[in-house]
Amino acid sequence: MTLSIPVTGDLATMAADVLARVRERRPRVHCITNAVAQNFTANMLLAAGAVPSMTITPDEVVDFVAGAAALLVNLGTLDPQRRAAIDIAVETAIDEGVPWVLDPVFVDRSPPRSDYAGALVQRKPSVIRLNRAEFRALAGFDAEGGALAGYAVDNLTAVGLTGEIDFVTDGTRLAVIENGHALMGRVTAMGCAGSALIAACLAVENDAWAATTAALITLGVAGEVAAAAAQGPGSFAAAILDALYALDGATLIDRARVA
Amino acid sequence: MTLSIPVTGDLATMAADVLARVRERRPRVHCITNAVAQNFTANMLLAAGAVPSMTITPDEVVDFVAGAAALLVNLGTLDPQRRAAIDIAVETAIDEGVPWVLDPVFVDRSPPRSDYAGALVQRKPSVIRLNRAEFRALAGFDAEGGALAGYAVDNLTAVGLTGEIDFVTDGTRLAVIENGHALMGRVTAMGCAGSALIAACLAVENDAWAATTAALITLGVAGEVAAAAAQGPGSFAAAILDALYALDGATLIDRARVA
Amino acid sequence: MTLSIPVTGDLATMAADVLARVRERRPRVHCITNAVAQNFTANMLLAAGAVPSMTITPDEVVDFVAGAAALLVNLGTLDPQRRAAIDIAVETAIDEGVPWVLDPVFVDRSPPRSDYAGALVQRKPSVIRLNRAEFRALAGFDAEGGALAGYAVDNLTAVGLTGEIDFVTDGTRLAVIENGHALMGRVTAMGCAGSALIAACLAVENDAWAATTAALITLGVAGEVAAAAAQGPGSFAAAILDALYALDGATLIDRARVA
Numbered sequence: 177m178t179l180s181i182p183v184t185g186d187l188a189t190m191a192a193d194v195l196a197r198v199r200e201r202r203p204r205v206h207c208i209t210n211a212v213a214q215n216f217t218a219n220m221l222l223a224a225g226a227v228p229s230m231t232i233t234p235d236e237v238v239d240f241v242a243g244a245a246a247l248l249v250n251l252g253t254l255d256p257q258r259r260a261a262i263d264i265a266v267e268t269a270i271d272e273g274v275p276w277v278l279d280p281v282f283v284d285r286s287p288p289r290s291d292y293a294g295a296l297v298q299r300k301p302s303v304i305r306l307n308r309a310e311f312r313a314l315a316g317f318d319a320e321g322g323a324l325a326g327y328a329v330d331n332l333t334a335v336g337l338t339g340e341i342d343f344v345t346d347g348t349r350l351a352v353i354e355n356g357h358a359l360m361g362r363v364t365a366m367g368c369a370g371s372a373l374i375a376a377c378l379a380v381e382n383d384a385w386a387a388t389t390a391a392l393i394t395l396g397v398a399g400e401v402a403a404a405a406a407q408g409p410g411s412f413a414a415a416i417l418d419a420l421y422a423l424d425g426a427t428l429i430d431r432a433r434v435a
Numbered sequence: 436m437t438l439s440i441p442v443t444g445d446l447a448t449m450a451a452d453v454l455a456r457v458r459e460r461r462p463r464v465h466c467i468t469n470a471v472a473q474n475f476t477a478n479m480l481l482a483a484g485a486v487p488s489m490t491i492t493p494d495e496v497v498d499f500v501a502g503a504a505a506l507l508v509n510l511g512t513l514d515p516q517r518r519a520a521i522d523i524a525v526e527t528a529i530d531e532g533v534p535w536v537l538d539p540v541f542v543d544r545s546p547p548r549s550d551y552a553g554a555l556v557q558r559k560p561s562v563i564r565l566n567r568a569e570f571r572a573l574a575g576f577d578a579e580g581g582a583l584a585g586y587a588v589d590n591l592t593a594v595g596l597t598g599e600i601d602f603v604t605d606g607t608r609l610a611v612i613e614n615g616h617a618l619m620g621r622v623t624a625m626g627c628a629g630s631a632l633i634a635a636c637l638a639v640e641n642d643a644w645a646a647t648t649a650a651l652i653t654l655g656v657a658g659e660v661a662a663a664a665a666q667g668p669g670s671f672a673a674a675i676l677d678a679l680y681a682l683d684g685a686t687l688i689d690r691a692r693v694a
Numbered sequence: 695m696t697l698s699i700p701v702t703g704d705l706a707t708m709a710a711d712v713l714a715r716v717r718e719r720r721p722r723v724h725c726i727t728n729a730v731a732q733n734f735t736a737n738m739l740l741a742a743g744a745v746p747s748m749t750i751t752p753d754e755v756v757d758f759v760a761g762a763a764a765l766l767v768n769l770g771t772l773d774p775q776r777r778a779a780i781d782i783a784v785e786t787a788i789d790e791g792v793p794w795v796l797d798p799v800f801v802d803r804s805p806p807r808s809d810y811a812g813a814l815v816q817r818k819p820s821v822i823r824l825n826r827a828e829f830r831a832l833a834g835f836d837a838e839g840g841a842l843a844g845y846a847v848d849n850l851t852a853v854g855l856t857g858e859i860d861f862v863t864d865g866t867r868l869a870v871i872e873n874g875h876a877l878m879g880r881v882t883a884m885g886c887a888g889s890a891l892i893a894a895c896l897a898v899e900n901d902a903w904a905a906t907t908a909a910l911i912t913l914g915v916a917g918e919v920a921a922a923a924a925q926g927p928g929s930f931a932a933a934i935l936d937a938l939y940a941l942d943g944a945t946l947i948d949r950a951r952v953a
Contacts, residue, residue, distance in 0.1 A: 212732045212748050214471045218623035223668050228623065229541065230471050233514045236545045243544060255751045255775060257514060282747065285761060286754045362939065364736035364746065405666070407923070408936030409741050418667025421621065473730045477882035482927050487882065488800065489730050492773045495804040502803060516773060664925070677926025680880065 187351055187389055188432035192425035194381050194390035199225035203245035203379035207372055208232055208261050210252025210281065213365035216413070217248075220369035223421040224394075226376040232261035241268040245379035247276035248372050249296065254289055266299050275302040275378045279371035284313035297331055302384040305336040305371040319343075325350065334384040336374060338367060342392045346385040353389070354433040355396025360416075362409035370395050389434070397431045398423055446610055446648055447691035451684035453640050453649035458484035462504035462638035466631055467491055467520050469511025469540065472624035475672070476507075479628035482680040483653075485635040491520035500527040504638035507631050508555065511540040513548055525558055534561040534637045538630035543572035556590055561643040564595040564630040578602075584609065593643040595633060597626060601651045605644040612648070613692040614655025619675075621668035629654045648693070656690045657682055705869055705907055706950035710943035712899045712908035717743035721763035721897035725890055726750055726779050728770025728799065731883035734931070735766075738887035741939040742912075744894040750779035759786040763897035765794040766890050767814065772807055784817055793820040793896045797889035802831035815849055820902040823854040823889040837861075843868065852902040854892060856885060860910045864903040871907070872951040873914025878934075880927035888913050907952070915949045916941055 204227045209217050214230050221228040229240050234257075241247055247269045249262050269276045278301035280293035290313050297304065297314070304314075311319045315327050319337055328335045329347035337343045342353040360366045373395055377387035395416075401423070402415035463486045468476050473489050480487040488499050493516075500506055506528045508521050528535045537560035539552035549572050556563065556573070563573075570578045574586050578596055587594045588606035596602045601612040619625045632654055636646035654675075660682070661674035722745045727735055732748050739746040747758050752775075759765055765787045767780050787794045796819035798811035808831050815822065815832070822832075829837045833845050837855055846853045847865035855861045860871040878884045891913055895905035913934075919941070920933035 210748070211470055211729055212736050215474055215623060215733055218471050219668065219672070222621045222623055229544065230469070231512045231514075231541075231545070233512065235547045236513065239545045239547075253749045253751065254754065255749075282749075285747065286749070286757045288753045288757075362740045364733060364740055406936075407933075408939040409737065410932030410935030410939075413737070413935075414669030414673055414932055415666075417669025417672075418665075421667040421669075470729055474733055474882060477730050478927065478931070481880045481882055488803065489728070490771045490773075490800075490804070492771065494806045495772065498804045498806075673928030673932055674925075676928025676931075677924075680926040680928075 187434045188393065188429040190386055191390035191393040191432060192428045194377050194387060195394055195423070195428065196425060197380035198376050201380050202227055203376060204229065204243060205246050205248060205372060205375045205379060206240045206244040206265070207248040207250070208258060208265055209248060209250035209368055213250065213252060213368035216365045217369045217372045219417055220420065221372055221376055223417040224373055224376050226379065232258050234260055234264055237261050237264045238268050241265045241274060242272050244274060246375040247274050248279065248375040249276060250279040250281055250368050250371060251283065251289055251293055252281040252368065254292070259292070266296065270299065275384065277301060277303045277305060277371050277375045277378065279305050279368060280310055280314055281368065282310070284309040290314060300332050302378055303334045303336060303374055303388050305338065305374055305388070307338055307367065311337055334388050336388040336392055338370065338392065342396070344385060344389045344392060349385050351389040352435050353392050353396055355393060355400060355431065357399040357403040359403055359406065359409055359412045360399045363413045393432050393434055394420070394423065394428060397428050400431060446693045447652065447688040449645055450649040450652040450691060451687045453636050453646060454653055454682070454687065455684060456639035457635050460639050461486055462635060463488065463502060464505050464507060464631060464634045464638060465499045465503040465524070466507040466509070467517060467524055468507060468509035468627055472509065472511060472627035475624045476628045476631045478676055479679065480631055480635055482676040483632060483635050485638070491517050493519055493523055496520050496523045497527050500524045500533060501531050503533060505634040506533050506535040507538065507634040508535060509538040509540055509627050509630060510542065510548055510552055511627065513551070518551070525555065529558065534643065536560060536562045536564060536630050536634045536637060538564050538627060539569055539573055540627065541569070543568040549573060559591050561637055562593045562595060562633055562647050564597065564633055564647070566597055566626065570596055593647050595647040595651055597629065597651065601655070603644060603648045603651060608644050610648040611694050612651050612655055614652060614659060614690065616658040616662040618662055618665065618668055618671045619658045622672045652691050652693055653679070653682065653687060656687050659690060705952045706911065706947040708904055709908035709911040709950060710946045712895050712905060713912055713941070713946065714943060715898040716894050719898050720745055721894060722747065722761060723764050723766060723890060723893045723897060724758045724762040724783070725766040725768070726776060726783055727766060727768035727886055731768065731770060731886035734883045735887045735890045737935055738938065739890055739894055741935040742891055742894050744897065750776050752778055752782055755779050755782045756786050759783045759792060760790050762792060764893040765792050766797065766893040767794060768797040768799055768886050768889060769801065769807055769811055770799040770886065772810070777810070784814065788817065793902065795819060795821045795823060795889050795893045795896065797823050797886060798828050798832055799886065800828070802827040808832060818850050820896055821852045821854060821892055821906050823856065823892055823906070825856055825885065829855055852906050854906040854910055856888065856910065860914070862903060862907045862910060867903050869907040870953050871910050871914055873911060873918060873949065875917040875921040877921055877924060877927055877930040878917045881931045911950050911952055912938070912941065912946060915946050918949060
């Protein structure tokens with residue numbers, strides 16, 4: 177399989193355009209996410225211009241998901257109530273045509289969670305965002321060479337593999353993003369909030385690969401801007417929200433390191 | 436109905452006095468609030484000088500509410516466990532004479548939640564704090580002209596309607612508060628934390644209308660002070676806690692814009 | 695009973711050494727902690743160099759605890775699900791030889807919680823971290839004179855009694871720590887996060903008394919450094935994470951006030 181690799185300028189400009197649309201349309205994003213991540217995720221979405229909701233109550237999830245422009249399903253702190261909520265939420269998203277992002281947090285640490293994540297992949301999330309260890313646990317093989325693209329094709333999804341370098345593929349296209357900062361790994365729920373940002377982009381951009389690429393470029397650049405203002409992980413967590421809120425298109429395009 | 440409109444200076448001075456009492460008495464405030472808001476709400480109460488507790492466990496709620504000087508009931512992330520806890524907490528508050536605040540978050544987004552909120556209003560909360568969309572969903576009509584005051588009278592409660600301008604009425608008195616800052620809308624749980632601050636004021640001030648007015652003036656002024664120190668919503672969330680903690684009576688009175 | 699009181703320099707150097715080991719080994723610490731504390735606790739552990747996990751789902755807890763180097767059991771917001779998770783987690787920790795810390799939050803406020811905490815003490819946590827009011831509720835007597843040491847001996851545990859001055863004893867040794875800052879009492883979950891830091895130290899230091907002493911010295915010094923940079927409790931919460939992240943051994947040794 178040959179992957180087409182877009183020109184950097186195109187992707188950076190596309191990211192700026194997607195971010196502008198999020199700010200203009202202020203999409204509702206419903207998040208079923210773990211207890212540790214809820215507050216930071218909501219603040220990340222608000223900083224980007226989206227409107228978050230977070231309920232996991234069975235009899236409310238249908239209304240919230242049906243009224244949202246995108247859904248995030250994050251498997252952290254996966255208690256029975258969250259699991260029930262996820263089943264209803266995904267069902268509703270599929271019925272209503274709401275795009276959704278799967279974030280299979282820590283599937284490498286818990287076999288029951290890995291099994292459940294595998295079943296969710298069968299329901300065809302628009303995007304799966306995960307790290308290398310989580311990919312290995314979910315796919316059953318390493319994300320090397322063409323394996324990532326093959327997994328995307330086989331599962332009809334876009335995959336955002338994050339780490340020091342982020343890779344985004346839908347099987348035919350590949351984006352390689354070098355933005356970001358080491359302090360992002362020292363703030364809890366940074367990856368979870370990144371997945372929420374993907375959902376916000378997906379709410380205004382139908383091309384799941386483009387939405388994922390835009391979100392990860394944006395988060396990485398915000399992280400770099402924040403690191404310059406931060407004294408450590410505590411001030412960095414606030415600074416990345418400030419940076420995302422204030423990020424202008426020109427800075428985003430100028431700082432994007434994507435191929 | 437004629438509403439008496441107090442003199443600005445009186446209300447600002449009253450707010451400073453109520454805040455001083457919170458700091459001096461350090462009232463316990465029990466909060467049944469949503470998962471997204473718990474941490475920020477607890478920090479808001481601590482910054483004000485109150486002592487928060489947050490458990491929603493059925494067999495503990497009675498002791499915590501009975502030992503508190505005020506109760507907050509917030510309907511965000513309204514799962515079955517929170518609902519059970521709210522029923523017990525409100526029952527206890529009524530039995531023990533503990534004043535309570537109802538914050539019907541997002542009742543405009545979820546019909547089951549709206550029904551439940553309506554039933555809680557029947558139990559006569561001391562204060563209801565909500566925004567315009569939530570009021571419409573709860574009351575069944577817009578908060579225009581005398582409608583807000585009529586609703587307060589009919590339900591024997593004080594209503595704090597927050598937005599760019601805040602209105603507080605108990606049906607006979609009206610306060611109009613113009614303090615606040617746009618960044619307050621970009622931090623999750625800011626409204627929820629505001630309701631907790633109302634509860635803290637209610638713990639030291641029996642007049643529910645005065646307590647609500649005091650809390651909303653205080654929060655609005657703290658928001659303005661914080662905005663001057665903040666670079667965006669992340670640093671603003673920290674700065675408003677700093678500002679509330681450090682707010683002196685003279686600044687509060689000087690900056691209050693209330694009629 | 696005679697308590698041996700170590701030389702200050704020894705304990706400060708020991709604390710610096712334990713912190714260095716946490717940073718080098720990056721131990722996994724599983725936390726069953728209250729909803730208010732989860733995010734701040736995870737960020738505290740990440741700032742220290744440890745790797746937190748937080749799930750309370752019954753069928754996942756075994757894998758997470760068995761794979762962790764230490765366990766924190768915190769009784770805040772003690773709902774039935776957390777209680778079930780704690781039972782499984784403690785069982786697993788005992789079976790697998792994972793050291794664990796008990797933080798009996800607010801046992802002075804809730805008789806059912808106090809009863810449950812008493813039963814957990816019977817299962818011999820490596821460390822109990824609590825304040826004076828919680829100690830009184832749990833032990834049934836005040837932590838005066840030899841009472842604290844007697845309690846530690848009777849229950850075969852190390853006790854970290856925190857307050858303006860912290861006391862750590864295992865019945866034969868006593869550390870008295872005077873580090874810390876008043877703003878630590880104005881940030882929710884500071885004590886909870888301190889207990890998590892004890893767990894992180896316990897993951898790399900078998901001597902529970904030494905691990906507890908190291909953690910409390912480290913947190914106290916970080917709090918002092920943070921206070922110098924903070925404008926109030928909001929910025930302080932971020933600054934203490936920054937300070938912990940950046941704390942070098944020389945500063946720790948220089949600022950430690952321990953006997």
